[in-house]
Amino acid sequence: MPKGFFNVPKALNEPVKSYAPGTPEREQVLKAYKELWNTSIDVPLYIGKEQIKTGNTKTMSAPHDHQHIVGTYHLAEKTHVEKAIAEALEARKAWASLPWEHRASIFLKAAELIAGPYRAKINAATMIAQSKTVHQAEIDAACELIDFLRFNVEFMTQIYQDQPYSPSDVWNRVEYRPLEGFVYAVTPFNFTAIAANLPASAAMMGNTVVWKPSDSQVFSAKVIIDIFKEAGLPDGVINVVFGDPIMITDTVLASPDFAGIHYTGSTFVFKEIWAKIGANIHTYKTYPRIVGETGGKDFILAHPSADPIQVAANSIRGAFEFQGQKCSAASRAYFPKSLWPAIKAEFDKEIPTIKMGSPEDLNNFFTAVIHEGSFDKLVSYIEQAKQDADAEIIFGGGYDKSKGWFVEPTIILTTNPKYKTMETELFGPVLTIYIYEDAEWSSVLKLIDETSEYALTGAVFSEDRYAINEAAKALENAAGNFYINDKPTGAVVGNQPFGGARASGTNDKAGSAQNLLRWVSPRTIKETFVTPVNYRYPFLG
Ligand code: NAD
Secondary structure: OOOOOOOOOOOOOOOOOOOOOOOHHHHHHHHHHHHHHOOOEEEOEEEOOEEEOOOOEEEEEEOOEEEEEEEEEEOOOHHHHHHHHHHHHHHHHHHOOOOHHHHHHHHHHHHHHHHOOOHHHHHHHHHHHHOOOHHHHHHHHHHHHHHHHHHHHHHHHHHHHOOOOOOOOEEEEEEEEEOOOEEEEEOOOOOHHHHHHHHHHHHHOOOOEEEEOOHHHHHHHHHHHHHHHHOOOOOOOEEEOOOOHHHHHHHHHOOOOEEEEEEEOOHHHHHHHHHHHHHOHHHOOOOOEEEEEOOOOEEEEEOOOOOHHHHHHHHHHHHHHHHHOOOOOEEEEEEEOOOHHHHHHHHHHHHHHOOEOOOOOOOOOEOOOOOHHHHHHHHHHHHHHHHOOOEEEEEOOOEEOOOOOEEOOEEEEEOOOOOHHHHOOOOOOEEEEEEEOHHHHHHHHHHHHHHOOEEOEEEEEOOOHHHHHHHHHHOOOOOOEEEEOOOOOOOOOOOOOEOOEEOOEOOOOEOOHHHHHOOEEEEEEEEEOOOOOOOOOHHHO
């Protein structure tokens, strides 16, 4: 047992490297990219101490060059999922009773491995698997992941330090026990950092995990699990299974020991999982924790007092970085009529300069969307907009899937504030703009609040403090992360705890102590020093 109250290293945000021409990091990441591109990897399931190759495989390719195979991965059968659950429960016995400083050490070591020797590899893997530019890979796979690991260790200690009051004759203590059972982590394709954080945050608090990554992120998921193992994560603490998401989920949710889900992905899938948990509730030994961060229909609102150049620049970044595939990406915008000509002039100047292509060419700001399903969905909305009388494509609208899943940065102008693409999450590089009469400012706030089922992120641009205050108040429930004079993307761990409400999720704020609290079940211990020896109270006379 610990013989000291240990302080962990102060969590600091990892500085973002520039990758400017001539920098060593640029050379290192391009070298790592080439190496990964020219070797084929074979990814097993990670279950207990075994790395299992089932022989039933799928290939992996890069979204920007779908004919180039970068590896294969093995698919789980039901029996593998059951084995993963059994191994998680077995590993829990030792892991849950390991003093916290050892858990902290493992994840702090993983952070340093990513910051140093594995930085180029994890970034290159993310550039290949998810078609991120080097900057997008750096802020995700390197910096955000490092920040999650460092800050969560600090948050863990803050939670443990949160203790109740004790009078002199009694000592009250709270122990933050891991959940009784195992945790299921289901992760999306779009952030390597989220993929790592969902299993890691639960494991950090003493839980053991069955992790199911997205089929489109297996390539970079392998780098994560290998780093965790090198950092000393014991076998069975995080078990990784790939394959049919419904079969895997149904098998996990059928276990009486299922104690919680840490999910990020689309809203529909999360609601389906929630319904299944509800239907199975009599099966479980404990009420499962349900934590899910899901879709968004994130907005940018400009007030007539806003600076049009700032509005245009932040709309381009907010809507088109990583091809609009961030849950926080701006996908609907509301601009005042008086400002629109100046904003449009900026778009005319800037959007044609955006270069699209492989992330290996560092001149490209923009690459491919994740897979054919996403490409086809985006094309269908773009084609529909070309037909609809209340929509007009004013930028982009082109697409080409011959080599990669390329969809141009596209802007739709609509006269209908409830047009389909103002309401529905497309998860791609499509921004829809509605121009409002300046005098309608206050009713536009109501319109934004009521247009979509989501409430993830949103931004207001204004130089007028009264307008900013009015917007912040009127849109109080329209976004879990609200930005003033900034784009609605790019939340930083430890700075802007992230998550949305309404259909966007349970708002358990990734990258904060609030999230970690969901992975513990506190036990209160009251110890009395002088114990009563007579049942009679003084009032009995
Ligand atoms: P997705 O819903 O397709 O997949 C997410 C995960 O769920 C994957 O692991 C997938 O295999 C699994 N899955 C798919 N169908 C399933 C089913 N029927 N049962 C159980 N599991 C199933 O999402 P995606 O395309 O990987 O990611 C994009 C989505 O994630 C967007 O909606 C985006 O807004 C959301 N997202 C939200 C946040 C946030 O913090 N709010 C962050 C990132 C992504």
